[in-house]
Amino acid sequence: MQKAAVEKINDPIASQLAPVGRETVQDRVYSELRRALIGGLFEPSQVLTIRGLADALVTSTMPVREALGRLITEKALEALPNRSVRVPPITLERMDDLLRARILIEGEAIALAATRMTGRQITAIEGLLGEWDEMRALKHKKDVDREVTLNQSFHFEIYRACGSAVLIPMIESLWLQSGPCIRVAIYAFSDAGEIDTAHYHRSIVKAIAAQDAQAAREALVADISRPFAFLRNKLQAEANKD
Amino acid sequence: MQKAAVEKINDPIASQLAPVGRETVQDRVYSELRRALIGGLFEPSQVLTIRGLADALVTSTMPVREALGRLITEKALEALPNRSVRVPPITLERMDDLLRARILIEGEAIALAATRMTGRQITAIEGLLGEWDEMRALKHKKDVDREVTLNQSFHFEIYRACGSAVLIPMIESLWLQSGPCIRVAIYAFSDAGEIDTAHYHRSIVKAIAAQDAQAAREALVADISRPFAFLRNKLQAEANKD
DNA sequence: ATTTTTGATTTGTGATCACACTTGCATTGA
DNA sequence: TCAATGCAAGTGTGATCACAAATCAAAAAT
Incomplete structure (x- = not known):
């Protein structure tokens, strides 16, 4: 995962300009991970950690864990019995x-x-x-x-x-x-x-x-x-x- | 949603007996909501709130919001621009x-x-x-x-x-x-x-x-x-x- | 040298708090 | 009487903390 030089948007003017539904951090993280997955930036069998991704995406663990949960239900990621999550291996x-x-x-x-x-x-x-x-x-x-x-x-x-x-x-x-x-x-x-x-x-x-x-x-x-x-x-x- | 007379499992013996992967609260909430949805216990267009479901299921908001997020990605629920979530209306x-x-x-x-x-x-x-x-x-x-x-x-x-x-x-x-x-x-x-x-x-x-x-x-x-x-x-x- | 054990670090999970936004209602004004 | 304003309750989101389980490493014992 690239270091993601994305900075948090705290600009009050920008927030006001946003038409109706501001994009949540969780959505950004989710999209980011989706793109990485579809683009094949993660290798099969690679293990992902919540805190690791949170650091890479410059947020707290909160949005990341929700995004991971969503990706798991889509079978894009896999929940191991250890409760760690990885991208599914190829068979x-x-x-x-x-x-x-x-x-x-x-x-x-x-x-x-x-x-x-x-x-x-x-x-x-x-x-x-x-x-x-x-x-x-x-x-x-x-x-x-x-x-x-x-x-x-x-x-x-x-x-x-x-x-x-x-x-x-x-x-x-x-x-x-x-x-x-x-x-x-x-x-x-x-x-x-x-x-x-x-x-x-x-x-x-x-x-x-x-x-x-x-x-x-x-x-x-x-x-x-x-x-x-x-x-x-x-x-x-x-x-x-x- | 029925009041769900499910009590939290704090019994240390029961936890030890669980073979390998204990069921998490989040999984329980997710299954519960799934069953309610498939069974049609929620009406189309009905709005669901995190705290409301958390009370009904006797947990904190944490597991509920993750479960809702997962159901939204499956299109089983719908995220409104107000950021409230409802079961999709019939058309x-x-x-x-x-x-x-x-x-x-x-x-x-x-x-x-x-x-x-x-x-x-x-x-x-x-x-x-x-x-x-x-x-x-x-x-x-x-x-x-x-x-x-x-x-x-x-x-x-x-x-x-x-x-x-x-x-x-x-x-x-x-x-x-x-x-x-x-x-x-x-x-x-x-x-x-x-x-x-x-x-x-x-x-x-x-x-x-x-x-x-x-x-x-x-x-x-x-x-x-x-x-x-x-x-x-x-x-x-x-x-x-x- | 190999195995076991023990301790420290890492990790996921759940709870709680702070904040911003929305919603609804009551009060106030014309 | 009705509309507008303002206040209060409710809601989702993100951050942080506490805790238990898992992992890993080093040290001890065989």
């Missing part, structure tokens, strides 16, 4: 389980979105497609953070168009759970060779533009299955080595 | 949304379970079927609590057999969210006429016993759609009256 079974759930739910979301997205919304995700090309243009440094963020924006821009207030939080929960795994896979990708995420995203956009729900679903499945399959092979290779 | 859109998600996810879970349940597990849910008959036998008093609990046991006995540690928490979250609505529907049912839940459950068992995943899915859809459709009509009738 083959869990990966397959996560992938199946993601195919099921994100597939449904994109199928719904494919029939509902407006031209404006489609233009937006096409724009994100362009950013992939930009990044490839100056790929001398592989910016994994950027990749993860861009990928996330692309997918959720679509999911938000599905119009389901129930499905979206579930998808967020799934990303939270698979975040640490995915990061490992993306690193492995970068080592292994080409980043062709953009190719998969292009076929998704194509299907959506044609309002072909089934094609969109299949393109999505291909996209999200890839890192899982990659990681699966990696884990099996390691298992066989032992 | 037509939300009901349709919830039903679609439940059909999708619980349908998948039961399809998986249908191919994996052992004879022993099937016998267990057949036993639950018998309990419906018992209850019908002495139906002079309509025991809504019992109905809700029995229905829950039946479904989750099946879902637990699907073998997915990812899907089950999502289903629990969905039940948490639809709990308050369902209760309203069940009451309406009891007023309206016959309780034929057992009939639907029987066809589910039949499909599972035949290991027919598709039939099981369809039977499930029929089962869970019913209260939603009922409530839907009720709401629309009220809307038209205005």
Whole structure:
């Protein structure tokens, strides 16, 4: 966790300017941890301590423990019987389980979105497609953070168009759970060779533009299955080595 | 909320007997609220206060606020901009949304379970079927609590057999969210006429016993759609009256 | 050298306090 | 009579403290 050069907001004028519901410290901590989790900044099996995170985020233990509790109920973190909390370890079974759930739910979301997205919304995700090309243009440094963020924006821009207030939080929960795994896979990708995420995203956009729900679903499945399959092979290779 | 004649456990001997991880107060409060929510003991739009629940559950505010935070992230409760929390109100859109998600996810879970349940597990849910008959036998008093609990046991006995540690928490979250609505529907049912839940459950068992995943899915859809459709009509009738 | 024990440190949990914000009601003014 | 103001009670949030359990390290015993 980076040292988080965030300072507490005590400015009374700023507080008054805030329109109606001030952001609570707990929300900030929660978002911060969420982003770290989805981005894979925590390693699987890593143990987190309340006081440690509180120091890193420059607050007291109070907001941190509530945020941790919330992340535990989302299965983004795991409560050990010792009452310490860690990010869940990777297992083959869990990966397959996560992938199946993601195919099921994100597939449904994109199928719904494919029939509902407006031209404006489609233009937006096409724009994100362009950013992939930009990044490839100056790929001398592989910016994994950027990749993860861009990928996330692309997918959720679509999911938000599905119009389901129930499905979206579930998808967020799934990303939270698979975040640490995915990061490992993306690193492995970068080592292994080409980043062709953009190719998969292009076929998704194509299907959506044609309002072909089934094609969109299949393109999505291909996209999200890839890192899982990659990681699966990696884990099996390691298992066989032992 | 009932006054909860639960007393704090300070007995040192009992604590030592507890095998490894003592149950924390926070866990107890969380379970208690969960059960109340799924059972529909809280009405939609009802506002909950931390201190009020703390008094009712005979603890300090500490465990309650953490439990509320967790329930809010599961969308079982809703955080208002005033920072007060209430159980989400019923709307037509939300009901349709919830039903679609439940059909999708619980349908998948039961399809998986249908191919994996052992004879022993099937016998267990057949036993639950018998309990419906018992209850019908002495139906002079309509025991809504019992109905809700029995229905829950039946479904989750099946879902637990699907073998997915990812899907089950999502289903629990969905039940948490639809709990308050369902209760309203069940009451309406009891007023309206016959309780034929057992009939639907029987066809589910039949499909599972035949290991027919598709039939099981369809039977499930029929089962869970019913209260939603009922409530839907009720709401629309009220809307038209205005 | 290995194991056991003991003591110090760390950690999660629950309670309590202080503060800011909201809400509701009563008093005051026109 | 009604609206506006102001005061009081109630509420969520964050910080801090006390305590028990777990962890780790060093020292003692085998």
